[in-house]
Amino acid sequence: MPVLHQMQMSGNCYKVRLAGRQLGLSFKLKDYPEHDGLTRKPEYLAKNPNGRVPMWETDDGKYLPESGAILFYLSEGTTLQPTERWARAEMMQWMFFEQYSHEPYVAVARFWLAYAPKEELEKKRHLVPEWHAKGNAALGVMETHLKSRDWFAGSQYSIADIALYGYTHCAGDGGFTLSDYPALSRWLARVAQTPGFIPLSQSW
Amino acid sequence: MPVLHQMQMSGNCYKVRLAGRQLGLSFKLKDYPEHDGLTRKPEYLAKNPNGRVPMWETDDGKYLPESGAILFYLSEGTTLQPTERWARAEMMQWMFFEQYSHEPYVAVARFWLAYAPKEELEKKRHLVPEWHAKGNAALGVMETHLKSRDWFAGSQYSIADIALYGYTHCAGDGGFTLSDYPALSRWLARVAQTPGFIPLSQSW
Structure with a gap:
């Protein structure tokens, strides 16, 4: 199952949860405490060198950062993107x-x-x-x-x-x-x- | 003919000129001097309330700001966008x-x-x-x-x-x-x- 690496109170992460719910997607959350700096640690930076959440992890272990890119990726071909x-x-x-x-x-x-x-x-x-x-x-x-x-x-x-x-x-x-x-x-x-x-x- | 509202030394405007040339597009430039503040004047703000260049003006008088959006718009369906x-x-x-x-x-x-x-x-x-x-x-x-x-x-x-x-x-x-x-x-x-x-x- 895909994983959203996130912080609950981040608006950028909320955008992905909201779109995901409205698209009827199934995925898990992995939460990062706000002030722990875990997204700047080597283990996280190996997945996203820019050290930020949200980051989307696919079923086959690929990683996608940037809330705008995740929204775009998840909604391609759906009613959340206009076609014109x-x-x-x-x-x-x-x-x-x-x-x-x-x-x-x-x-x-x-x-x-x-x-x-x-x-x-x-x-x-x-x-x-x-x-x-x-x-x-x-x-x-x-x-x-x-x-x-x-x-x-x-x-x-x-x-x-x-x-x-x-x-x-x-x-x-x-x-x-x-x-x-x-x-x-x-x-x-x-x-x-x-x-x-x-x-x-x-x-x- | 479409018009690119721009400043020559702006990298954001250069992106559109470069993509436009590589896509073989025809358009005119309208230049704004760097320090004149013309993009913050009412005439310009009526076209782009965010007061920035680049801004793309279509043949039929519609306006599109944001270099990333202009790049996306101009290159839809071309080799400058992957399909996968x-x-x-x-x-x-x-x-x-x-x-x-x-x-x-x-x-x-x-x-x-x-x-x-x-x-x-x-x-x-x-x-x-x-x-x-x-x-x-x-x-x-x-x-x-x-x-x-x-x-x-x-x-x-x-x-x-x-x-x-x-x-x-x-x-x-x-x-x-x-x-x-x-x-x-x-x-x-x-x-x-x-x-x-x-x-x-x-x-x-």
Whole structure:
């Protein structure tokens, strides 16, 4: 059976659990404690030299890191990917947007403000205004899109929505005010109504 | 005719020019001067609310930002994308790796050390050691892969190689020492030998 190497509270790992549940897949979880540094140890680095979770392990012992790549791999040929060429381009647009312009601020603020040891946070405190400025800019870009669209890629729910949902729905943990974004807030509610939806806290 | 909205010295824009040339596509360039801030003006933000280049404009007036999404869109169904499912997963893995773990350090160091106004660099000087540490970590991950593989996705040259080539080949501008990475250096030479290859400095 495939294995998802993961941390439960990581939004990047949650994206894979959510897609996996909605696709009806069978797989096991292997959990890594948040602060143990196991993903930087030689045994893990032999599987993923970049030392991060999530990592997908196939039945035949191959390893795939990067949440976006895992989402893409698991959903090829399913209803979680549009088939029309432009909609597929939009799907990729928003998945790259999320990893480059959203996650490094929205997810990072959440990690440091909600999960990191307090004494570590103090060393990062001076970065909080930049995280909030750039994170709010990213949420603003999403809001603009969602004023006229229900979903991010084409006219259907896809892995682009899952990729953006992962850290947007819990942005409040990082000090963001989601009620400032009404169209985005309605989209969050739509995602939570999709068949097979599971919340971040729910284990496999 | 399609239009690539771009900056000539941006590695992200170069990726699209390189793929476009190798795919034999016809399109025009619209250049944005580096320090004019035009991509943050309302006229541009109406097309791409995220305010960045590259942006692809189609014949029928649609806009696609994100270099990875443009590469994916332009190369669907071509030899620049593998068809085998696992190789496609690897393609996405390395494209997301590039945008998350490589570009924010390797490209950013190059920008500030080689292109930014000197007085602006001084405000960022304290970040150089972190850019170099994380950028070298990313180059090390590439080196590990390339010790046993010729290309990043499957066994063929693909948009994953183009995505990684964009800022790796000019990492020296950012203070990185590419000769420390012999397998990576051989891969750079292989990419430069692919049919239709153009260097970053070459205009369209």
